[in-house]
Amino acid sequence: MxxxxxxxxxxxxxxxxxxxxxxxxxxxxxxxxxxxxxxxxxxxxxxxxxxxxxxxxxxxxxxxxxxxxxxxxxxxxxxxxxxxxRLPDDTPPERRAGTDPATIDLSFAAPPAPVEILHAAFAAALEQLPRHFERHGYDRSGTAELREAVAHWYERRGLPTPPDHILITNGAQHALALLARTLVSPRDKVLIDHPTYPHAISTFTAARARLLPVAVAPSGWDTAQLQAAGRIASLAYLIPDFHNPTGLCMPASVRQSLRLACPTVIDETMTDLALDTASPEPFAMHMPTAISIGSVSKSIWGGLRIGWIRATPSLLERVQQTRYATDLGTPVVEQLATAVLLNEGRTQRPGALQQLRSQRDTLRQALTEHLPHVHAPQPAGGLTLWATFPQPISSRLAAIAPDHGVSIAAGPRFGIGGAFERNIRLPYTLPPSQLTQAIRGLAQAEQALTRGATGAHGPAPVA
Ligand SMILES: Cc1ncc(COP(=O)(O)O)c(C=O)c1O
The missing domain is CATH 1.10.10.10 (Winged helix-like DNA-binding domain superfamily/Winged helix DNA-binding domain)
Structure with missing residues (x-):
C-alpha cells in the first residue's frame, strides 16, 4: 500500500x-x-x-x-x-518502552488492585459459581447477576435501567470495538473528542472510519461545534466524565443542552473517579438515546476485564450477533465477583479517592519544583494530568525519557494529524515517591533534549 x-x-x-x-x-x-x-x-x-x-x-x-x-x-x-x-530485526526488548522493570511506567493510567476487597469478592463468587455449572457457560450477554448489578448501579445514580438493556463485555475497550463493528462502515465519519483515548482512535481507524475531531479545550466542550459535527457524522464518541486525557468533566449545562443528530457512544469508564466534584449524573438521563459504555477497570481493577454496554435490547441483539466473530462471552467467575463488588458499592471507595487526590497533588507539586514551565491544570477527577510544555517536544521526550528512568505517553497518541506535540499525559496512579522520581527523570530528559540528545525508544503501550 x-x-x-x-x-x-x-x-x-x-x-x-x-x-x-x-x-x-x-x-x-x-x-x-x-x-x-x-x-x-x-x-x-x-x-x-x-x-x-x-x-x-x-x-x-x-x-x-x-x-x-x-x-x-x-x-x-x-x-x-x-x-x-519495516522494523529493525534486532531491537532488543529492553529498548522497547515500558519493558524495562526499572523504568517508572507513566504510560498506563490505571490503579493497582484493592487486594482484600478483591479476595473477598472472588471468595463470594466461587461460592456462587456451582449454580452456573448446569449450563454450558457460554453467555453472549453476560450473567443475570452482573447485568442486574450494573442495572442497579445506574438506578442508584438516578437512571432506571432494565437488566435487558445491559450487555457485559470484556472491558470498555471491547465494548467500543463491538459497537464500532456494529455501527461503523468504512468511510463513515466518526466524531471524537480531540484529544481522546488513544485506543478509541485505533478502534475507529481499524473500522476504516474518517475521524472528525472536535476540540476539548482547557475550557471544555463547545456545544455548537459538537452539534455541527454531529450533523455530518455517522457516530459520535465522547468521554464526558473525567475525560481521558484532560480529566475534564462536562458541565451539567452542556449535557442538558447538547443535541447530537447521530448515534452517540458515551464512555463512562471514569465516572466513579470524582475527586473534587460530585459524581456526574449518567449521561443518558439527558440524552435518552445515548449508548453508554462502562467498566470497573479504573474504579476497581483493570485485571478484572469487565465492562458493559447500556443500550436498547434491539441494538444489543445486533452487537451480540457481531460478537460471534471475535469471542463467545466473558468469564463467569470475574462476572460474579464484579457483581458482588458493584452491589457492595465498591466502585466508590473514599479511601482510594483520597489516595488519588494526594497522589495528584504530589505530582503537581513535583512539576512545580522540577518542571516549573510546564502547565498542568488540576483535573476535577479521573486519573491523569494533561501537561503542556512551551515547546513541541512531546514525541522526542517520550523517545528519550526511558533513558532517564521513566516512560510516558506522548501527546500525539491522543490525537490525529500530529496534534498535541506540546502535551504529555501524566497519570497519578503510582505511589508519591515514584511520581516525584519520575518527574525528576522527565526534567533530566528535557535537559538532555535541549543538549541535542535523541532517544531510541519506541512508544509505550497506553491505557
Ligand atoms: C476512556 C477510556 N475508555 C476505555 C478504556 C478501556 O477500559 P477497559 O480496561 O475497561 O477496557 C480506558 C482505559 O484506559 C479509558 O481510559
Missing part, C-alpha cells in the same frame, strides 16, 4: 519546531509513526521529492531523514522502488 505524501504530512503535524537539525527531527518523528503503527509495516513511503513538497522542506532534509531510517532498519530500499516501512 502506498502512503500519500499529504497523509504523512498530516500525521507528522508540527515536526519542524524544536531543537536539533531538521533531518533528525524528521527521522525521529517518522520512526515514532512506524513504531506507533500509524505507518503500517510494508507500506510504501512517498518519494523524497513528493514528501519534501508536502512538508515545504528541502529534498536534502527528507533524503537525510530517509537515510537515517534505512540505517536504523525502519525503511527498506530497492532500486527504482519506493522505500517501504
Amino acid at each position: 502506498k502512503v500519500a505524501s499529504h497523509a504523512v504530512a498530516r500525521m507528522l503535524g508540527t515536526w519542524q519546531e524544536g531543537p536539533g537539525p531538521a533531518h533528525q527531527r524528521l527521522s525521529d518523528r517518522l520512526r515514532l509513526l512506524v513504531l506507533d503503527g500509524r505507518l503500517s509495516l510494508g507500506s510504501a513511503m512517498p518519494s523524497e521529492r513528493d514528501l519534501a513538497v508536502a512538508l515545504s522542506t528541502s529534498r536534502t532534509t527528507v533524503g537525510a531523514a530517509y537515510r537515517t531510517l534505512v540505517e536504523h532498519g525502519y525503511l527498506a530500499t530497492r532500486a527504482r522502488a519506493r522505500a517501504t516501512v
Whole structure:
C-alpha cells in the first residue's frame, strides 16, 4: 500500500519546531509513526521529492531523514522502488518502552488492585459459581447477576435501567470495538473528542472510519461545534466524565443542552473517579438515546476485564450477533465477583479517592519544583494530568525519557494529524515517591533534549 505524501504530512503535524537539525527531527518523528503503527509495516513511503513538497522542506532534509531510517532498519530500499516501512530485526526488548522493570511506567493510567476487597469478592463468587455449572457457560450477554448489578448501579445514580438493556463485555475497550463493528462502515465519519483515548482512535481507524475531531479545550466542550459535527457524522464518541486525557468533566449545562443528530457512544469508564466534584449524573438521563459504555477497570481493577454496554435490547441483539466473530462471552467467575463488588458499592471507595487526590497533588507539586514551565491544570477527577510544555517536544521526550528512568505517553497518541506535540499525559496512579522520581527523570530528559540528545525508544503501550 502506498502512503500519500499529504497523509504523512498530516500525521507528522508540527515536526519542524524544536531543537536539533531538521533531518533528525524528521527521522525521529517518522520512526515514532512506524513504531506507533500509524505507518503500517510494508507500506510504501512517498518519494523524497513528493514528501519534501508536502512538508515545504528541502529534498536534502527528507533524503537525510530517509537515510537515517534505512540505517536504523525502519525503511527498506530497492532500486527504482519506493522505500517501504519495516522494523529493525534486532531491537532488543529492553529498548522497547515500558519493558524495562526499572523504568517508572507513566504510560498506563490505571490503579493497582484493592487486594482484600478483591479476595473477598472472588471468595463470594466461587461460592456462587456451582449454580452456573448446569449450563454450558457460554453467555453472549453476560450473567443475570452482573447485568442486574450494573442495572442497579445506574438506578442508584438516578437512571432506571432494565437488566435487558445491559450487555457485559470484556472491558470498555471491547465494548467500543463491538459497537464500532456494529455501527461503523468504512468511510463513515466518526466524531471524537480531540484529544481522546488513544485506543478509541485505533478502534475507529481499524473500522476504516474518517475521524472528525472536535476540540476539548482547557475550557471544555463547545456545544455548537459538537452539534455541527454531529450533523455530518455517522457516530459520535465522547468521554464526558473525567475525560481521558484532560480529566475534564462536562458541565451539567452542556449535557442538558447538547443535541447530537447521530448515534452517540458515551464512555463512562471514569465516572466513579470524582475527586473534587460530585459524581456526574449518567449521561443518558439527558440524552435518552445515548449508548453508554462502562467498566470497573479504573474504579476497581483493570485485571478484572469487565465492562458493559447500556443500550436498547434491539441494538444489543445486533452487537451480540457481531460478537460471534471475535469471542463467545466473558468469564463467569470475574462476572460474579464484579457483581458482588458493584452491589457492595465498591466502585466508590473514599479511601482510594483520597489516595488519588494526594497522589495528584504530589505530582503537581513535583512539576512545580522540577518542571516549573510546564502547565498542568488540576483535573476535577479521573486519573491523569494533561501537561503542556512551551515547546513541541512531546514525541522526542517520550523517545528519550526511558533513558532517564521513566516512560510516558506522548501527546500525539491522543490525537490525529500530529496534534498535541506540546502535551504529555501524566497519570497519578503510582505511589508519591515514584511520581516525584519520575518527574525528576522527565526534567533530566528535557535537559538532555535541549543538549541535542535523541532517544531510541519506541512508544509505550497506553491505557
Ligand atoms: C476512556 C477510556 N475508555 C476505555 C478504556 C478501556 O477500559 P477497559 O480496561 O475497561 O477496557 C480506558 C482505559 O484506559 C479509558 O481510559
